[in-house]
Amino acid sequence: MAGRRSGAATVAASDAASGPAADGAAAEAAAGGATDKTPRTARGRKTLRAILDAAAAEFGARGFHDTGITHITQRAGVALGTFYTYFNSKEEVFRALVRDMSAQVRDHVAPAIAAAPDGLAAERAGLASFLGFVRAHKEIYRIIDEAEFVDPDSYRAHYQNTADRIALRLGEAERRGDLSIADTEVVAWAIMGMNVFLGLRFGVLGDDRTPDEVAGIANALIARGLVRG
Amino acid sequence: MAGRRSGAATVAASDAASGPAADGAAAEAAAGGATDKTPRTARGRKTLRAILDAAAAEFGARGFHDTGITHITQRAGVALGTFYTYFNSKEEVFRALVRDMSAQVRDHVAPAIAAAPDGLAAERAGLASFLGFVRAHKEIYRIIDEAEFVDPDSYRAHYQNTADRIALRLGEAERRGDLSIADTEVVAWAIMGMNVFLGLRFGVLGDDRTPDEVAGIANALIARGLVRG
């Protein structure tokens, strides 16, 4: 699932603590290099999860640079050194987190999109679902945004992947005859930007509109535009 | 014009070195408190400008956290201590810079918008102008984005102001009968998000479309939407 970097305990591996498909992933990880930091015991998996949750909370609240390893370990209730049992560096947890959040967003939004009757409804459902998610996980916004400065690769990958998925959907909708799109990539980035900033404004900064309201208005915009008549 | 913080050498003051309208602002600033760091001599104004330019270049290239004061002063060709003759901290130059860039973007785009025949054309011209500006000043993008983590107030102010200006234009266009807008604020943020991400994708990350192409496609989107017919 989530990509891995050599020797680092991965979020996928941590999912192993709660998910059924985890055994496979864990085994896979275990088959990795000598520097593998995947936990082998139940106790280890629990600790790893605690560290990851703490890291998400701290990075979300104070940002990458103002978060110290001690902040994370103290919140997780483990000793400082324990951190390095699971991660090789501060950047590494951050990377793991960005991938995890990126996947979480996608997985949360996907079902809503899949259930939509047509291309337009899909975008609307996707945005509404996204807004709801952002409100519930404000720290995600921050972490992904900060990736631009901490781990540019993850940052670009996240937005490139998101845009690609939108473009894919638009392409299908066009082929089905639902929509007419001049340039799928340009339009995909435009829609994504719209969604992201609406998430910022109506998910993170304020909540003076319901997700459905916002999604409805935005959807009308991309459906028929602003020109009267 | 640009807001000031007590005791800090301001960009407004530095503008005085090149702009005619600045004299007023500079005088105003000079009338400030005793701990004022506004330069009182021509030599001082020149040095301040050198430091600001160097800071913009360095922050743009390496980011806030990876830029040291020495990077800035070395590039500016002054001694380390000279930095503190004009700014009280690293954060302070950054803040000054964000405000400066925010104003630069606005001032660069404004004429193009003003010259447009109608509301829709205004948005198109604005986006095209913005894309051109971003390509020429890629560091601005990074600096404003990083403000989210270094100086959240400036960051929010920048985007709020930008959205407000768009909303204002949309409102006028609607009153004139050009456009029909369901919710000016939501639409303004949507359009801004579109623009920002198109700037990121086709201004900073790649240049596989001309500003006019991108602006045309985006403009068609907000004009008529994607629905065929």
Place this chain on the structure above:
Amino acid sequence: MAGRRSGAATVAASDAASGPAADGAAAEAAAGGATDKTPRTARGRKTLRAILDAAAAEFGARGFHDTGITHITQRAGVALGTFYTYFNSKEEVFRALVRDMSAQVRDHVAPAIAAAPDGLAAERAGLASFLGFVRAHKEIYRIIDEAEFVDPDSYRAHYQNTADRIALRLGEAERRGDLSIADTEVVAWAIMGMNVFLGLRFGVLGDDRTPDEVAGIANALIARGLVRG
């Protein structure tokens, strides 16, 4: 015993390494807040003691402002950063030291005073003991004196406490009928001043009189005064 400031490794804790009565205090300190810098291992306690001893020597020799953290850590044989494992700042060691020295002086002098047959003999024994102590620990003088500028609270507390103890003794002696005192507080400060300056002159600056000689002369002064007859 020695007062504590939140989160700082205390001298009381370090006393735990050498004194039997200290265990209680150490346990108490250990029960403190989470940011507590009290060492939890034997190795830690040893290091803390090394730093304190080094700090006393360096501050005594070069003074607070001319002593760098590196001077202390180098003398203590630990790395620079180790200092901050036990103290939050240079001021903090200094404070700890002043309290420690204040207590040391008191504890050194107390037995001599307790063993004296009457009030007058007590002051004499106390002064003689003090002079001996000062000669053996000249740095204490300097550290306590410099506290006036580095940590005024400790400085005043030290002299106020000392004067209070003298006043207490004088009060008892008067009640017993040994002495007749016009104003206990004034007299206590007068005697303390006498002792301190005799310590400066015949303990720190020169040793051209024995402690007993000096104490004898001073005691005669406060016993019968200078008026002949």
Place this chain on the structure above:
Amino acid sequence: MAGRRSGAATVAASDAASGPAADGAAAEAAAGGATDKTPRTARGRKTLRAILDAAAAEFGARGFHDTGITHITQRAGVALGTFYTYFNSKEEVFRALVRDMSAQVRDHVAPAIAAAPDGLAAERAGLASFLGFVRAHKEIYRIIDEAEFVDPDSYRAHYQNTADRIALRLGEAERRGDLSIADTEVVAWAIMGMNVFLGLRFGVLGDDRTPDEVAGIANALIARGLVRG
């Protein structure tokens, strides 16, 4: 009068601004080396005085190390660089000040002592006068005390001179048959210590006794001692 160090503007020279005997001193100073910083114009003398007064106030209030040259020049209302027109270093003003204050104390107390009928009365009058002076010039206390760490020579000279003067008076009183003194130097330091600490307690820290009360009690102590009968 006040001693001079090569090339430094002296307090004696500054006195020249207001005293009649000054011309002589100024001429003397002018006859000094090439690095002489004695002001030659009336304007210069005024500036020098402003700097000295500001320095006394600042050193007294914040202490030597926490006082910057800018604090002094700002309070004096002159530019930073002007300081170095009159002094070669921060230490130098401080030294000049210590000598000045030392002389001021002496000169203030001397008349009261001279007017006393006998040795004992002289000490009493001297202490009362000293206490009054300390109350009016609390900063003096601090400056002289801090000299121990900034300029040990001045510090020792001040107290040695003071003790010497006391010893001289005691010697005379003894020769006249007023008093009987076992060891003039020891007693002189004892009395000085008393006076200094009474000045600290009842001049600087609190004023819950009048100078005369304190002087009376202290005088009774050194006159007849504490032994009843």
Place this chain on the structure above:
DNA sequence: CATGAATGAGTCTTCATTCAT
């Protein structure tokens, strides 16, 4: 004489990372 911009050595402090127990 006065001014204030420029200088840069010096210091404290932080914190990611290592490692012995």
Place this chain on the structure above:
DNA sequence: TATGAATGAAGACTCATTCAT
């Protein structure tokens, strides 16, 4: 695995002093 003491490179900031105008 877990712990927490130890490490030291790195970096922001201060401030006495110099000097050209």
